[in-house]
Amino acid sequence: MNVKTTLAAALAASAFAVLPATAQDNIKIGSSLGLTGYGSLTDGHWRDGLEIAIAAVNAKGGVLGKKLELIAEDNKSTPQQAVVVYRKMMSDDKVSAFDSGCISAGNFAAASFVSKAKLPMFLCSILPRQPDEQKWAFSFLPPPKFEVDARYDYLKSKTEVRKIGLLADPSPYSLLMRGIAEKAAAEFGLEVVANETYQQDDSDFSVQIGRINSAGAGAIIMLGQGNAVVTVANNVKNLGLNKILVLGSINERDILVATGNVLGEQFLFPSPLIQLAADDINVITKPESRAAAEPFISAMKAKFGSSDSSMASRAWDSIMMMAAAMKKANATDGTAVRDAFEALGHYDGAGASYDFSKEQHVGITKNPYVMALVKDGKLVLKK
Amino acid sequence: MTSPAITSTRPTIKFDRISVILWIGAAVLFAGVFAYGGYLITVMQLAMIYGVFCIGLNFFMGYTGQASFGQNAFAAIGGYGTAILCVQYNMEPVLALVTSMVVAGVAALVVGYPTLRLRGHYLAMATFALGLITYDISVQWTSLTQGYMGYAGIPPLGIGSYTIEDERMKLVCLTVLALIGLWISQRLRNSRFGRALRAISGSEPGAAALGIKISRYKLIAFVIAALYASASGSLFAHTVGFISPEVFGLHMVVVTFTMLYVGGVGTIAGPLVGAIVASLLPEIVRSTGRFQDVAYAAILLLMLIFAPKGLYAVGDLFRSRKVDKPETRA
Numbered sequence: 001m002n003v004k005t006t007l008a009a010a011l012a013a014s015a016f017a018v019l020p021a022t023a024q025d026n027i028k029i030g031s032s033l034g035l036t037g038y039g040s041l042t043d044g045h046w047r048d049g050l051e052i053a054i055a056a057v058n059a060k061g062g063v064l065g066k067k068l069e070l071i072a073e074d075n076k077s078t079p080q081q082a083v084v085v086y087r088k089m090m091s092d093d094k095v096s097a098f099d100s101g102c103i104s105a106g107n108f109a110a111a112s113f114v115s116k117a118k119l120p121m122f123l124c125s126i127l128p129r130q131p132d133e134q135k136w137a138f139s140f141l142p143p144p145k146f147e148v149d150a151r152y153d154y155l156k157s158k159t160e161v162r163k164i165g166l167l168a169d170p171s172p173y174s175l176l177m178r179g180i181a182e183k184a185a186a187e188f189g190l191e192v193v194a195n196e197t198y199q200q201d202d203s204d205f206s207v208q209i210g211r212i213n214s215a216g217a218g219a220i221i222m223l224g225q226g227n228a229v230v231t232v233a234n235n236v237k238n239l240g241l242n243k244i245l246v247l248g249s250i251n252e253r254d255i256l257v258a259t260g261n262v263l264g265e266q267f268l269f270p271s272p273l274i275q276l277a278a279d280d281i282n283v284i285t286k287p288e289s290r291a292a293a294e295p296f297i298s299a300m301k302a303k304f305g306s307s308d309s310s311m312a313s314r315a316w317d318s319i320m321m322m323a324a325a326m327k328k329a330n331a332t333d334g335t336a337v338r339d340a341f342e343a344l345g346h347y348d349g350a351g352a353s354y355d356f357s358k359e360q361h362v363g364i365t366k367n368p369y370v371m372a373l374v375k376d377g378k379l380v381l382k383k
Numbered sequence: 384m385t386s387p388a389i390t391s392t393r394p395t396i397k398f399d400r401i402s403v404i405l406w407i408g409a410a411v412l413f414a415g416v417f418a419y420g421g422y423l424i425t426v427m428q429l430a431m432i433y434g435v436f437c438i439g440l441n442f443f444m445g446y447t448g449q450a451s452f453g454q455n456a457f458a459a460i461g462g463y464g465t466a467i468l469c470v471q472y473n474m475e476p477v478l479a480l481v482t483s484m485v486v487a488g489v490a491a492l493v494v495g496y497p498t499l500r501l502r503g504h505y506l507a508m509a510t511f512a513l514g515l516i517t518y519d520i521s522v523q524w525t526s527l528t529q530g531y532m533g534y535a536g537i538p539p540l541g542i543g544s545y546t547i548e549d550e551r552m553k554l555v556c557l558t559v560l561a562l563i564g565l566w567i568s569q570r571l572r573n574s575r576f577g578r579a580l581r582a583i584s585g586s587e588p589g590a591a592a593l594g595i596k597i598s599r600y601k602l603i604a605f606v607i608a609a610l611y612a613s614a615s616g617s618l619f620a621h622t623v624g625f626i627s628p629e630v631f632g633l634h635m636v637v638v639t640f641t642m643l644y645v646g647g648v649g650t651i652a653g654p655l656v657g658a659i660v661a662s663l664l665p666e667i668v669r670s671t672g673r674f675q676d677v678a679y680a681a682i683l684l685l686m687l688i689f690a691p692k693g694l695y696a697v698g699d700l701f702r703s704r705k706v707d708k709p710e711t712r713a
Contacts, residue, residue: 036676074675079533079630080429083623084666087422105533105627112535112624130535172531175522 026069027062027332029054029322030095032085032110034103037077038171041225041252042311043101046124047072049315050099052299057319063326068319071095075106082106090117096332098122099318102141102311104172111137118334120341122318124311127361134361136338140314142272142352142364144173148181150270150369151221151247152188154382161219161245165194165212167205167232169224174249177223193217200226206235212244219245227255233262242266250369253278253308253379260374268382270369274351275310279378288348292317296350313351321347321354401698412659413558417551423666424550430662431557432618436635437642437654438564439611445649446572447604448584450503452636453510456517457609459631460487461616463521466534466626476540480617487613488606495605499598502587514636521628533627540621553622560618561655564611569651571607580604584649645686647693656695660686 031050033043054068062068071093073085082103089095090113097120100107104125111128114121115136127139155161164185168178178195185192194215196208209232212220220236222229229248236246248259248269259267276283277293278300284290296316300309321344326332329340342358354363371382416423436458443451464483468474474482498509521528528534540547540556547553571577579600582590591597620626638661646657661683668678690697 035673076634077629078634079623079625079627080619080634084422084425084429087425088669091421105531105625105629108533108535108627109623109625128535129532133535170522175531 026067027064027326028069028071028089028093028095029319030086030089030093030098031070031072031100032075032082032089032098032103032106033072033101034077034106035072035074039077039101039103042124043077043103045308045311046101046315048300048304049312050319052296052303052312053316053319056295056299056316057323063323064330064332066332068323075101075103077103077106079103079105079109083109086110086114090114090119095119097322097334097337099315099322100124102173107137108133118338120322120334120338122322124315136334137361138318138341138356139362140318140351140354140364141362142368143362144177145180145184146364146367146369147250147270148177148184148221149188149367150371151268152184152190154268154371155190155219155245155247156188159218159245162189163191163193163215163217164219164221165196165215165217166192167196167198167208167212167220167222167224169198169200169226169228171200171224174224177249181221181223198224198228200224200228202228203231204235205232206239209235209239209241213239213241217244219247222246222248225249225251227258230255230258230262233259233267236266237262250310256372256379257374257377260379261377265373268371268373271372271379272310272313272351272368273370274313275308276370276372276379276381278309279380283381286348289350289353292320292348293350310351313349317347317349317351317354320349321356405698409656409659417554420551423663424554426662426666427659428550428554428557428622429619430659431554431561432615432622433639433642433662434561434655434658435564435618436612436615436639437646437658438561438568439608439615440639440643441568441608441648441650441654442571442580442604442611443601443608444643445654446577446580446584447601448649449499449601449604450507451510451605451608452507453513453517454608454612454639455514455631455633455635457487457491457612458616458619458635459517459521459628460490461613462620462626462631463528463534463616464613465617465620466537467527469538470534470536475542476538476546476621477542480540480614480621483617484610484613487609491606491609492602495602495609499601499605511636514633518628518632521631528628531627531629533625534620535625537620537624537626539624540618557618557622560614564614565652565655572651576600576603641683645683645694647695650693650695653693653695657693660694 033047034040035043050070054070057063058067071089073089075082075085098114099122102124107123107125108128111133115133121137123137123139124141126141127134127137166178166181168174182192194212194217196212198205198208222232229251232246236244246263246267250270253275256269273284274293278297284293296313300312325337325341325344329336342356344356347354352364352368353366355365356363372379373382416427440454443449461483464486465479468479468482469476494513501509522530547556579595582593582595583597583600587597619630642657642661643654645661647653664682665675665679668675671678
């Protein structure tokens, strides 16, 4: 063996020796995301938020002297694939914790073995239902009732409308909200006079809107995300219904703007302040919240331009809180991180304020939504 | 639809050199996954569950030559049946699995009797509607199925105080069950009943002329497929511990069709081969990242182009060459 060969062999050996060491030096955060399938819209934003948050944490030196590393896997919005990718991230990638997307069924399917492995799960979705699984799961999703309450409260306090029509798509989240909307109406002195459904890819809703209007509803409560609301707006305009209010769901910024451009102030929607802050940071008046929001908005604009921010902001918050818990615990093992996270106390984040504790694993306890409208192509607070 | 089941009169489980190599390859693959452990164990578990489903579907689509897009309905009956019986009524998992199979069989009998009078595209549409209806029921009947929230806490398979918690043991158990399903399929295929099914697949008027009661045999094949589907639904529930409507949705129809055609529709081991290949393939191309689906679809396309009768029939290419050689010389 000559000198060159020996050197090459030594270099190759050292390269192989370095590679795993580098990988082990990082703290790996696993994320099961519905990047294809029905969850792709929301989970894509969740991933964006995770990416910029991890970049921001690493830019400040990481956590406990180590870099955070995101391992994101596509669960194709199905529970079967979610089980596979969760297992993969546990056995092959050896992640320290999970920060997963909004596909509830996927997170539920994996919750039993993730909790047995004592790994914390930070979720965009609702919590799994088994008590043993809930001990390891933390939800960053505002309870669905808040979205309904924001609209009902507006109708009750600011308008004379007392009869409403529901227009819902058949997605899991919308069906959940429809049940809530039916029950909650009476609390706000409202009556549901029509209850219509639509398919997300329908190209016309004139029939459903006509039925809601003829039932005497003064407002259409849309329950469902995506661009169907733009079609509804066009149908309402074409039918000449210039008195009926359209109260949309939380949605993508671009879709809200497109809808508002058709209906003007006839279209209102619930929105977290962070979504409005992308146009005007002054809507956030609480200093702690503003301090959390500013770096997030800067990072979003730097990487994604005018990309939507409400979902990503909570993903950002989840990583910031996870990093804070790891620092507080001075460890990255699951039990220590979970216990430290439960003891973090009140946290003002970019997307909302959180109050996690040992007993409270749904972090958002106060309604983060305000009513908003579109004015001059921007999202503004409805006063 | 003509399948190898019709065109071939040779014994279907072959033990020549090519078959032995294939079976040894399968054994090595299984042993490799078993030894490596990790998430590939889960992938293989799901492959075995889908394998059971596809072996059943092969009775109706392969041997009998009919089209069904609604077998996911019976998987849902199996999954929800076993979940409800175990969680709500504390029934033994094995007993719940068998009870769910009986319910699915009766449902297939009731639904199949009028439906199977249809043929071709009409039958395909009717069975597709069956799957959609069952999906909607599983979403809307929340008091029974818990809707999109799904059923959690379903116990693993076991008998009495013995439960199979270990992932490797789960895989062994599922593999044994899939092989039993395969053995039953092989025995039935070569029976008088199986030959009648294959005759129907070849020509319904021809089979009728031979005295085969077409409706009755189609119905029996449909019920057998439903029993297998129900068993696979139950096995999924006991293996994962959670079910929701999405598990038994349109995705299941697409995946199982892919498996059946990749492996070889109408062959005996093809459905199981297809289930394993179609399950492992996405993991092999996982390193392509965002192009994973593109790479997976491209490989599937190549398989279907170069092995249109399925992977299990690939060995026949070599066998036929051997047979052809003397004829060519002559």
